[in-house]
Amino acid sequence: MKKITYFLICVLSLSLSCTKEDVSSNDNSSGNGNGNGSIDTSANQQATGTSANALLSDTEYNQLIIELAYVEGFSPSNAAVENLIAFLTERTFKPNGISVVTQVIPSQENIELTVNDIIAIEDNYRTQYNSEGTIAVWAFFTNGSSANNTENGVVLGTAYRNTSFVIFEETIHGLSDGTFEPNRSVLESTVILHEIGHLLGLTNLGTALQSDHEDQDHPKHCNVETCLMYFSAETGSGIENLIGANSAPELDAQCIADLQANGGK
Template identity: 35%
Template sequence: MKKKIVLYTLIVIAIFIGCSKDSDLLPNENVQIDKSANLLGTGASAADLLANSNYDNLLIEIAYVEGFRPATEAITIFEEFLLARTFKEDITFTYKQLPSPNEESLTLNEVVELEDENRTVYNNGSTLALYIYFADAPTESDDEGAEAVTLGAVYQNTSMIIYESTIRDLVGNSSFVTVSDVEAATLNHELGHLMGLVDLGTPAINDHEDQEAESHCTTEGCLMRAELQFGRSMLKMMQSNASKGLAAIPDLDEECLLDLQSNGGR
């Protein structure tokens, strides 16, 4: 009888230990994520994004409303731009499909709230994290009468929104420019701001900031021209390039490249 009691006791202990080991593998919901390094002003992480001194890995979370996922071609072009302009070589993309917030337009405060609710990646160790949200609604500041529809914006040091529904409406049935072209151009332009252009965390070596459009470039045809942020002006520029046999998506001019290189970029 004593042997049986000992045996039962051992079995109970073994089961308890086994359950304890399994529970150790479960995520601890009480662990607090340090978000502070990702809640800074635009351009504050420019040097970290460009160089590998503090972060040599880049993790990019693509959050998108169902039905508004960006084209694979656009993300490929975006990655190529990152590899060309920064020293980051270990770049990972993750995708997260989200329900629609069911808003006719989005305020900046609403965009920030959506990120707080849905973002899952933050700086960790040697990994710098970016968050990009593809929205199904335009910004509330759009003025279609003035043709000033906004295609994208940055609002924190590692945060970006792309107004995907606006891009799709803008491109329509264009013969020269595709949705993926405009997506890529918008992504690259907004990334330029996160990299500190123009004089937005990356000091300008020479004076080339547009005094009528803060943080944008004065050089004709540059990726950082102000019209690259606003719909119909961007479309006209890209259609003009394509009709001349040039690349539809603009690139950075020499002044912007010089600025990036001085702050740790390629």
């Protein structure tokens, strides 16, 4: 396992498409494929958004560790990882730092993944869990596609537990770096930060609204079209707005106000 620690002060804000699925478990222990045996995992198996304050503030946890698991050939770009750390540094209080560990996991046999498939992969391979002073996040980059894809649109990412999200990296590869397509690292960054936004409780998903900006047609998303948390997953309509862009959209002022009211910056 490779470990990289980032202490960044630069600021990059980003956005885009996803689904959000709440999955929690009452099982308080889990074996995994890395020899850690039976450990308490219950704090990392709660519903999406329930750890928003813990991720944003330093009241309970003053350090954050992100486990990036990926299938060979489908790792996130260095730029996307740096953008993730910069975003979290800008929006959360973690005085003891934000670190990243990476691991390569086997290619997925089931090319269309349900949320239960994704959970099974996490439970088998995840190694980082909450401990004293440290909160852990699992980010999985897969060669599989979402079972929720339709003829009219594809899912690029899903936040499905309080500290877990998946990025459908092969789908992103197919939609980026081509003619009339967005830059891959920009699209990656947009989707990754959108999913992290859901873990931070946006929009109205564990972090309370300070103003009326939830999209009533697409709940748990912001109604400001230029915001990172704007809905666009099912149709992929947001992708065309990224063509030629050098960075992903930023959080709008209302989403930032929500985070600040829940312990963030």
